[in-house]
Amino acid sequence: MSTFNPLSRRGFLKGSAVLGGGLVVAFVIPGGHRFAMGADDQGNVFAPNAFLRIGNDNNVTVLLGHSEMGQGIWTGLTMLIAEELDADWTNIRVEHSPASAKDYGLAGFGGMQITGGSTSTWMEFDRYRQAGAMARLMLIEAAAKRFNVAPSAIHTESGVVIAGDQRATYGELADEAGQLPAPDPASIQLKAPKDWRLIGKPTPRLDTPEKITGRAKFGLDVQFDGLMTAMVARSPTFGGSVKSFEGAEALAIPGVHKVVQVPTGIAVIADHYWAAKLGRDALKIDWDKGPNAGLDSHTLLESFRKLAATPGMNAGQTGDTQAALAKAAKVIDVEYSVPYLAHAPMEPLNCTVSISKDKCEIWTGTQFQTLDQMIAGKITGLKPEQVVIHTEFLGGGFGRRANPTSDFVSEAVYVAKAAGGPVKTVWAREDDVRGGYYRSAFLHHARIGLDAEGMPLAWKHVMVGQSIMAGTSLEAAMVKDGIDKTSVEGVADSPYLEGLGNHQIELHSPKTGINVLWLRSVGHSHTAFVMESLIDELATAAGKDPVEYRRTLLKEHPRHLGVLNLAVEKANWKAPLPDGHALGVAVHESFGSFVAQVAEVSQDNLAIRVHRVVCAVDCGIAVNPQSIAAQMESCITFGLSFALHSKLTIKDGQTVQSNYHDYQVLRLNEMPVVEVHIMPSSDKPGGIGEAGVPPTAPAVANAVFALTGQRLRELPLQLSGV
Numbered sequence: 243m244s245t246f247n248p249l250s251r252r253g254f255l256k257g258s259a260v261l262g263g264g265l266v267v268a269f270v271i272p273g274g275h276r277f278a279m280g281a282d283d284q285g286n287v288f289a290p291n292a293f294l295r296i297g298n299d300n301n302v303t304v305l306l307g308h309s310e311m312g313q314g315i316w317t318g319l320t321m322l323i324a325e326e327l328d329a330d331w332t333n334i335r336v337e338h339s340p341a342s343a344k345d346y347g348l349a350g351f352g353g354m355q356i357t358g359g360s361t362s363t364w365m366e367f368d369r370y371r372q373a374g375a376m377a378r379l380m381l382i383e384a385a386a387k388r389f390n391v392a393p394s395a396i397h398t399e400s401g402v403v404i405a406g407d408q409r410a411t412y413g414e415l416a417d418e419a420g421q422l423p424a425p426d427p428a429s430i431q432l433k434a435p436k437d438w439r440l441i442g443k444p445t446p447r448l449d450t451p452e453k454i455t456g457r458a459k460f461g462l463d464v465q466f467d468g469l470m471t472a473m474v475a476r477s478p479t480f481g482g483s484v485k486s487f488e489g490a491e492a493l494a495i496p497g498v499h500k501v502v503q504v505p506t507g508i509a510v511i512a513d514h515y516w517a518a519k520l521g522r523d524a525l526k527i528d529w530d531k532g533p534n535a536g537l538d539s540h541t542l543l544e545s546f547r548k549l550a551a552t553p554g555m556n557a558g559q560t561g562d563t564q565a566a567l568a569k570a571a572k573v574i575d576v577e578y579s580v581p582y583l584a585h586a587p588m589e590p591l592n593c594t595v596s597i598s599k600d601k602c603e604i605w606t607g608t609q610f611q612t613l614d615q616m617i618a619g620k621i622t623g624l625k626p627e628q629v630v631i632h633t634e635f636l637g638g639g640f641g642r643r644a645n646p647t648s649d650f651v652s653e654a655v656y657v658a659k660a661a662g663g664p665v666k667t668v669w670a671r672e673d674d675v676r677g678g679y680y681r682s683a684f685l686h687h688a689r690i691g692l693d694a695e696g697m698p699l700a701w702k703h704v705m706v707g708q709s710i711m712a713g714t715s716l717e718a719a720m721v722k723d724g725i726d727k728t729s730v731e732g733v734a735d736s737p738y739l740e741g742l743g744n745h746q747i748e749l750h751s752p753k754t755g756i757n758v759l760w761l762r763s764v765g766h767s768h769t770a771f772v773m774e775s776l777i778d779e780l781a782t783a784a785g786k787d788p789v790e791y792r793r794t795l796l797k798e799h800p801r802h803l804g805v806l807n808l809a810v811e812k813a814n815w816k817a818p819l820p821d822g823h824a825l826g827v828a829v830h831e832s833f834g835s836f837v838a839q840v841a842e843v844s845q846d847n848l849a850i851r852v853h854r855v856v857c858a859v860d861c862g863i864a865v866n867p868q869s870i871a872a873q874m875e876s877c878i879t880f881g882l883s884f885a886l887h888s889k890l891t892i893k894d895g896q897t898v899q900s901n902y903h904d905y906q907v908l909r910l911n912e913m914p915v916v917e918v919h920i921m922p923s924s925d926k927p928g929g930i931g932e933a934g935v936p937p938t939a940p941a942v943a944n945a946v947f948a949l950t951g952q953r954l955r956e957l958p959l960q961l962s963g964v
Contacts, residue, residue, distance in 0.1 A: 264297040264416040267377045294323055294373050296381075300401060300413035302329045305339040307346030308366075309357040309609050310449060311636035311643070312876070313931040314869035317447045318363050319370055321865055325440045326374030326432060329412070330401030336448055341611035341631035352715070354612035358644045358760070360833035360929020363865055367927050371432050379425045384418040385410055435863075435924065444868035449635070461607040461634045464594045464666060470499065472657045472667045473518040475525050476507040479895035480678060480755050481532035484508060492521035501525070502660040506649075509657045515668055534755035535895035539683075542754060542892065543579060546685040546706040550577075554704055554748030555724045558734040561744035566700030570691025574779055578688070578955045580768045582890040583681040584905055585761055589637020590674045593654035596664035597622055602629045606651060607636035609644030613715070617648040621655045640762040640880075645679060646714035672900040680890060681761035682708035684729075684768045688776055691744075696784020697794070700744040703733055707768070708758045709751040725749055728760065732769030732832065732936065737799045738777060756892070762880055763935035766832040770936030771884075771943070771957060774828035778944045779953065788944065789815055789827055801860050802829055804921055805838040808858035812919050813840035820844075823853065826945025828937035833929030835861040836921075839878070841941040842914075843949060848961045850886060852914045852942055857934060859918065862925035871918040874934040878916055881938025883907040887958050 295303040304323055310316045316336045324334055339346055347353040350365065378398060385403040386393045388410065396405045401412045435441075452458035477483060487508050489501030497517030502509050510521035567573060594605040595618075602622045608614055611633065615626040622629070636643055643650075654667035669677065684707035691700035709726035711717050720727050727734075730749055739745045761767060781791035789810050796802045806829045815825060822844045829838035842854040857874050864870050887906035891898040899905035939957060947953050952962060 264295060264413070265377060265380065265420040267294040267296075267373055267380070294327075294377055296377065296412050296416045296419075298413045298416055300330070300333050300411050301335050302327065302333055302401070302412070303335040303337060305337050307339045307355055308362045309338065309607065309633055309636055309639070309643075311357070311607070311609070311639040313362070313873060314447055314866065315357075315362045316449045317445060318866045318869055319366055320448060321440045321445060322367065322370035323374035325438060326371045327378050328398040328400065329374070331440070333401055334448065338633040341615055341629075341633065342627070343612040343615070344627075347612060352719070354610070356612065356644060357609045357639075358641065360835075360932045364834060364862070364927040364929060367863070367865075368432075372430055375430050375432055376425060377419075379430065380419040380422050381412055381415050383422055383425070384415045388415070388418065441863070441865055442867070445866050447869065453635075458635050460589055460637050461592045461594070461605065462589055462637070462668070464605040464634065466664070468664055469594065470511050470513060470661060470663060470665045471515045471518045472509045472511045472661070472665045473515075473522045473670070474504065474507045474509045474653060474657065474667065474673075475522050475527060476673065476677065477529055477532070478676075479529070479531045480534040480537060480757070482535070482895075483530045483532060485528040485530045487528065488526040491524040491526065495521045495524060500661060502657075504653065504656040504660060506653045506656075509660065509667070511657065511661045511665055518668070519670070531895060537755060537892050537895045539581070539892045542683065543685065545752070546579075546683070546750075547577070549706045549750040549752060550685055550687040550704045552750075554706075554750045556747070557705075557725045557730045557749045558739075558745065558747040560742070561700075563700045563702050563744045563746040566744035567689060567691040567702065570699050571694045572692045572696075572783060574688070574690045574692070574776070574783060576688055576776070576779065576955060578686040578772045578775065580684050580771065580957045581888075582683045582756065582892065583761055583767075583884065583888055584675050584890055584899075585638075585640040585642035585679075586675060586888075586902070586905060586907060587636075587638025587640060587642060590671050591642070591650040591669040591677070592666060593651050594664065594666040595654045595658035597655070597658050600624070600628060602655065603632070604629065604651065604655070605632045605634060606654075607634045607639070607643055608651065609636070609639050609641070610646075610648065613646065614648045614651045617652045618655045621652060622659065641760040641764075642679060645759060646716065649679065671902070675890075675900055675905050676897040678757040679759040680756065681767060682710065682756075682758040686768075686772045688772070690776065690780060692780065692783060696780070696786060698738070698742055698780060701739060701742055702746045702748075704748045704750070705730060705733065706750040706752065708754060708756070710758050710760050710764075712751065724751070726751060728765040730769070731765040732830065733773060736773055737802055737831070738773065738795055741798065763832060763877075763932040766830065766932070766936040767884065770828065770830040770832070771939045774830060774937065774940035775943050775953075775955065778826070778940075778947065782947075792827070792829065796829070801836045802831060802838075805829060805836045805858040805860050808919055808921060809838035809840050809856055812858065812917060813842070813854075813856035815840065822949075824945050824949035826941045826943065826948055828940035828944060830936045832933045832936055834926070835859060835928030835930060835933035837874070837933050837937050839934075839937040839941040841938070841945045843942060843945040845949060845961065848963060850942065850946055850959055850961065852882060852886070852912070854915045854917070855938070855941070856917045857919065858921060859930075859934065860921035860923055860925075861930050861933065862923050862927040864920050864923070865927060867920055870920055870930050873930045874918045875916045877932065877934025878938050879908050879913065881935045882912070882914075882942070884935075884957055885939035885942045885959055886912070889958055
């Protein structure tokens with residue numbers, strides 16, 4: 243059991259006061275490490291930031307400080323509490339918590355309330371269990387007093403406290419338990435894994451009934467009397483601005499009430515979406531296209547290429563790489579590139595805002611409550627604690643709803659302020675795709691020297707792409723000596739380079755005028771494609787089987803090796819395949835989890851068809867195997883979109899693509915059979931919502947090479963007719 247940090251600022255009794263009948267248990271959440279502000283921040287005493295509530299009606303309500311966007315934490319985190327509480331699972335309820343950095347902030351994120359980095363389960367694993375165990379001890383003590391027996395004579399089962407033939411439900415004991423002082427932290431003993439009844443068992447998701455019946459409320463579903471709808475006309479070019487506008491024709495549209503200028507453009511405020519859209523279409527705007535009107539994807543890539551030929555910032559170096567390359571028996575000299583990508587969630591961006599004299603209320607699906615509060619407070623002149631955020635279900639996030647500028651929330655606050663009444667600001671999908679904040683394009687140039695046996699002897703790797711941390715509140719933590727850790731993750735910390743005596747990693751982080759942001763799997767979304775494709779290239783140059791080659795390189799990395807072996811075993815790597823089919827493999831670690839995938843592909847003229855993906859994952863303790871399998875399937879779907887379709891093209895300073903017809907994601911008829919195999923493990927849980935994305939594209943690319951002999955070094959993959 244990890245060290246328990248006692249509550250200090252408010253104290254347990256204040257956090258555990260009886261609230262309308264029942265027991266309310268405050269508990270703290272440990273910090274994460276991915277965005278940690280430094281080692282000294284870990285293990286600090288934190289203020290209470292989440293609550294477990296047991297009502298007299300026997301319902302157990304967990305208020306999550308995290309946002310549910312399809313990743314399944316409503317169920318997974320709740321299972322941790324229910325396990326130690328011995329709760330009746332049928333009485334479990336979950337709610338999004340209020341937004342409050344004071345109560346829900348995470349030390350590993352600088353005290354901010356945020357959902358991101360695949361941190362929710364592994365960050366909360368101990369504390370949520372401790373919360374359940376603490377509540378259970380208090381219920382047992384209350385029962386001991388009522389039954390006049392020793393606590394040791396009592397046990398619990400499914401929401402009931404039992405001592406011989408005496409029984410009381412948690413709801414019956416809740417008021418009495420709520421009057422008790424906090425138990426000594428040293429007395430809190432968590433269950434041994436052998437006694438787990440929920441953790442590790444496939445468990446249906448708690449939010450599924452709400453979603454399949456349509457009861458679940460997303461941001462777009464928010465509606466109340468007096469609420470208007472707005473759409474904003476934004477500059478078509480990156481960095482453009484309004485020179486002048488004419489709104490008379492927009493105001494002539496039935497249902498349109500106001501046309502106002504806000505910092506991001508011109509807002510049309512109307513009774514409903516269609517009126518707002520027609521009104522926006524009728525606007526006449528003279529745009530100053532700004533300094534980026536000449537941006538073009540092809541010229542950007544060429545500028546990246548030129549940068550790659552110059553010395554970059556040192557992101558990792560050992561030995562004398564240049565001298566070792568000169569002595570190599572063979573040198574591989576190749577370039578890889580990936581395009582700008584949009585998040586393209588199913589639910590476009592939206593935010594509802596109501597402003598009064600002393601309060602600003604916001605209804606939205608957000609991943610970044612604390613920053614939203616701070617920025618909304620600044621715009622309205624209110625204190626952050628006067629900004630009330632109602633976190634709704636998110637119809638997809640992938641990082642877009644955790645923007646360090648809170649762009650879609652701040653815009654909605656400006657619109658509501660100008661409107662003088664409550665307004666829901668809605669983005670069309672075209673706005674979403676063209677609205678910026680993309681995964682940056684990246685170019686990689688690698689020179690790898692092999693010895694006489696075909697094994698790596700020296701490795702020089704140059705990366706060129708925009709920093710997502712520069713200029714944000716996380717820059718101080720994540721950018722060191724000019725190196726954005728998220729740009730080089732997956733290369734600088736690659737197991738293939740760890741033991742290589744001669745390697746040199748360099749980074750260029752150009753500024754282009756295009757807003758960039760983290761996207762699902764962050765830097766691993768491009769580094770895994772490059773690294774795992776390169777390893778296949780080296781295996782080919784060495785004349786060796788790509789699996790055996792990886793086994794040799796990963797012999798000191800048992801978790802990488804474990805998932806690799808499991809995936810190739812389940813895929814029957816060496817078994818005969820149907821004519822015209824081939825297999826490719828990739829293995830990668832990210833967010834504390836290890837994933838290997840084997841893809842089976844065929845060719846239909848110049849189209850790549852993926853028939854099957856076999857996935858092995860080691861994510862440490864598997865809290866809910868059902869959710870883990872679902873997340874691997876989701877990640878593979880996401881990764882196949884990268885591999886086969888998704889690409890943003892910039893021309894004349896603006897994005898060409900606009901909707902799913904030209905910014906394509908994987909279609910249902912393209913979905914392969916996916917098999918997920920979870921490695922048994924007692925290690926600390928790793929992240930799962932992103933870790934399955936990185937291996938997908940390289941596994942497919944490597945299978946395409948095995949099938950066609952074409953080594954495709956650019957995403958999305960496109961076969962040549964030659």
